[in-house]
Amino acid sequence: MSTIKPTPAPTLRRLPKYLEYLHEAKRKGIASISCTTIANDLKLDSVQIRKDIGITGIVGKPKTGYNVDELIHSIEKHLNWDDMSSAILVGAGNLGKAFLGYENFKKYGLNIVVAFDKDRNKIDGNIFNVPILHIDKMVDLTYRMKIHIGIITAPADEAQEIAELMILSGIRAIWNFAPRHLDVPDNIYVENAELSSDISHIKRRLKEITDKEKKYSESN
Amino acid sequence: MSTIKPTPAPTLRRLPKYLEYLHEAKRKGIASISCTTIANDLKLDSVQIRKDIGITGIVGKPKTGYNVDELIHSIEKHLNWDDMSSAILVGAGNLGKAFLGYENFKKYGLNIVVAFDKDRNKIDGNIFNVPILHIDKMVDLTYRMKIHIGIITAPADEAQEIAELMILSGIRAIWNFAPRHLDVPDNIYVENAELSSDISHIKRRLKEITDKEKKYSESN
DNA sequence: TAGATTGTTAATCGATTAACAATC
DNA sequence: TAGATTGTTAATCGATTAACAATC
Numbered sequence: 001m002s003t004i005k006p007t008p009a010p011t012l013r014r015l016p017k018y019l020e021y022l023h024e025a026k027r028k029g030i031a032s033i034s035c036t037t038i039a040n041d042l043k044l045d046s047v048q049i050r051k052d053i054g055i056t057g058i059v060g061k062p063k064t065g066y067n068v069d070e071l072i073h074s075i076e077k078h079l080n081w082d083d084m085s086s087a088i089l090v091g092a093g094n095l096g097k098a099f100l101g102y103e104n105f106k107k108y109g110l111n112i113v114v115a116f117d118k119d120r121n122k123i124d125g126n127i128f129n130v131p132i133l134h135i136d137k138m139v140d141l142t143y144r145m146k147i148h149i150g151i152i153t154a155p156a157d158e159a160q161e162i163a164e165l166m167i168l169s170g171i172r173a174i175w176n177f178a179p180r181h182l183d184v185p186d187n188i189y190v191e192n193a194e195l196s197s198d199i200s201h202i203k204r205r206l207k208e209i210t211d212k213e214k215k216y217s218e219s220n
Numbered sequence: 221m222s223t224i225k226p227t228p229a230p231t232l233r234r235l236p237k238y239l240e241y242l243h244e245a246k247r248k249g250i251a252s253i254s255c256t257t258i259a260n261d262l263k264l265d266s267v268q269i270r271k272d273i274g275i276t277g278i279v280g281k282p283k284t285g286y287n288v289d290e291l292i293h294s295i296e297k298h299l300n301w302d303d304m305s306s307a308i309l310v311g312a313g314n315l316g317k318a319f320l321g322y323e324n325f326k327k328y329g330l331n332i333v334v335a336f337d338k339d340r341n342k343i344d345g346n347i348f349n350v351p352i353l354h355i356d357k358m359v360d361l362t363y364r365m366k367i368h369i370g371i372i373t374a375p376a377d378e379a380q381e382i383a384e385l386m387i388l389s390g391i392r393a394i395w396n397f398a399p400r401h402l403d404v405p406d407n408i409y410v411e412n413a414e415l416s417s418d419i420s421h422i423k424r425r426l427k428e429i430t431d432k433e434k435k436y437s438e439s440n
Numbered sequence: 441t442a443g444a445t446t447g448t449t450a451a452t453c454g455a456t457t458a459a460c461a462a463t464c
Numbered sequence: 465t466a467g468a469t470t471g472t473t474a475a476t477c478g479a480t481t482a483a484c485a486a487t488c
Contacts, residue, residue: 010479012424016416020376020399034445042401047481050446062446062487080423098318104399108419149422156240172429173422179240179324181262189425191418196236198411199328202369202393203300204232205409209392230455254469267457270470282463282470 007078011052015075016108017042018053022072034065081109086147088171090162091154092117092132095177099153101128112151114141118158135165142169149173156180163190227298231272235295236328237262238273242292254285301329306367308391310382311374312337312352315397319373321348332371334361338378355385362389369393376400383410 021042025033035053039046050060053071056078060066076082089096089112099105100112117123118135126132133141142150150171152162159178166174173189176182182190241262245253255273259266270280273291276298280286296302309316309332319325320332337343338355346352353361362370370391372379379398386394393409396402402410 006428007424008479009421012420013414013417016399016414016420017401017412020416021401024400036445045481046445048479051480054447060446063444064488065445078424079420080427081420085423085426094318094321098314101314104415105419108416109423110419148426173426175418175422179236180244181237181241187429189422189429191422192237193415193418194233194236195324195413196240196328197233198395198413199325199330200232200236200299200301201229202395202409202411203305203329204227204298206305206368206393207300208226209407209409228455256469265457266469268455271456274471280470283468284464285469 007055011055012079014044014048014052015056015079018049019072019075019079019081022068022075026068026072030068032061032065032067033071035060037065076109079109081107084109084111085149086111086113086145087149087151087175088113088138088142088147088166088169089115089130089151089153090117090135090138090166091152091158091178092119092122092127093153093155096151096153097127099151100130110149113145113147117154135162139165139169142166142171146170149175151175151177153177227275231275232299234264234268234272235276235299238269239292239295239299239301242288242295246288246292250288252285252287253291255280257285296329299329301327304329304331305369306331306333306365307369307371307395308333308358308362308367308386308389309335309350309371309373310337310355310358310386311372311378311398312339312342312347313373313375316371316373317347319371320350330369333365333367337374355382359385359389362386362391366390369395371395371397373397 018038021038035046035049038049053066053075056074058066058071058074087110089099092115096115100115105112112130115130115132116135116138117132120134123132123134148171150166152159152174154162156178159176159180160182163174163182163184167184167188172187173191174182174184175191175193177193179196184190238258241258255266255269258269273286273295276294278286278291278294307330309319312335316335320335325332332350335350335352336355336358337352340354343352343354368391370386372382372394374382376398379396379400380402383394383402383404387404387408392407393411394402394404395411395413397413399416404410
């Protein structure tokens, strides 16, 4: 049997992009597709796409390309989107509540089944059919439900404490939207949402563009 | 004068992480800090940190390290966080509305000044002091306000159309939360939020971990 | 068959890591 | 002074890109 080789992070970032494109192609009734076509439409390199999707294990037909259905299935299976994972969410503020109603997560195989907050004013009733409970109930309930994914949408100051409670609850992967570094053991996987990185990219690139234009106009 | 060398993307992703850490250190009253200390706390490599912050132009003192205030200032200046950029947001659904109340964006120098939606039911009044207007008013208003950043939190099907309107409005950088590839000219910078990539990472890594454990327990 | 496309192997590129001199 | 830390230059690593044989 082959050893479990981790999929490179850049590949993991690109695969969902292909998937979205492929679903769209399928909707248009396209039955098979080549990397060249995908590359043209997404403005990427066809060799890179071939290598990325090759990692998921699919084999294409020379001249024809790949069967769209098979390709979708192969990628979704590799990303584990086909089996739905339950998750808990902690911090029922604006962002947290928005996520409870964000339908796309289910497409990616992520189902938020319960949310928690420490503020008792926020804990009565359901939002988008997801119950909001007091944080006191988290550890016991999460552990009993065998949930392994936790989402933190609480303020930065509470993030570390929540992470520690999550680990007690049996959580093994944390999706952290709080702008705070989480100190966790090696066997816990943390994915930081880093909205600040996105903004940094935007602001820096914009600066680079305008600086360049300024320089150019000065030299004229 | 030096040529404008683009900051590497990985560096741009890490810089905000250092900033958050440094603000925290400052709050604790720490006046100067070394890369070794930062590296230990964030579990990163000290040489990498030194190189990253070196790109922002700061010079440290051997033996002492960097002055925390200066370091914060140097990074924030490089990321352009110190001058506030105005942005528009299109799509006042759950996610969009949550962003209007998300205070952190302002810390990163991003200020959403007005939101638009095509649904007339959503457009009366303000949310978190941000006016929500009908999309018909976008092009003219955005152009006159000289706003260069646009955020798309609309459904995927509307994303391309919105992007094109944004370009007409003078928008030069788009932060796209819709799961759809945007087809735009080369001079427009698109940053895709890719929540799906984050989820892919989490689900894939979780699978890799459990597969490994399974393999290990089988071999016993 | 000819040509488009796949999959693989090799070359290039860029980022990370290591080594080391400079300096406070 | 000695030692910790910076900044730079070189070596390594991994991902991207190029080249090419295999094949439908």
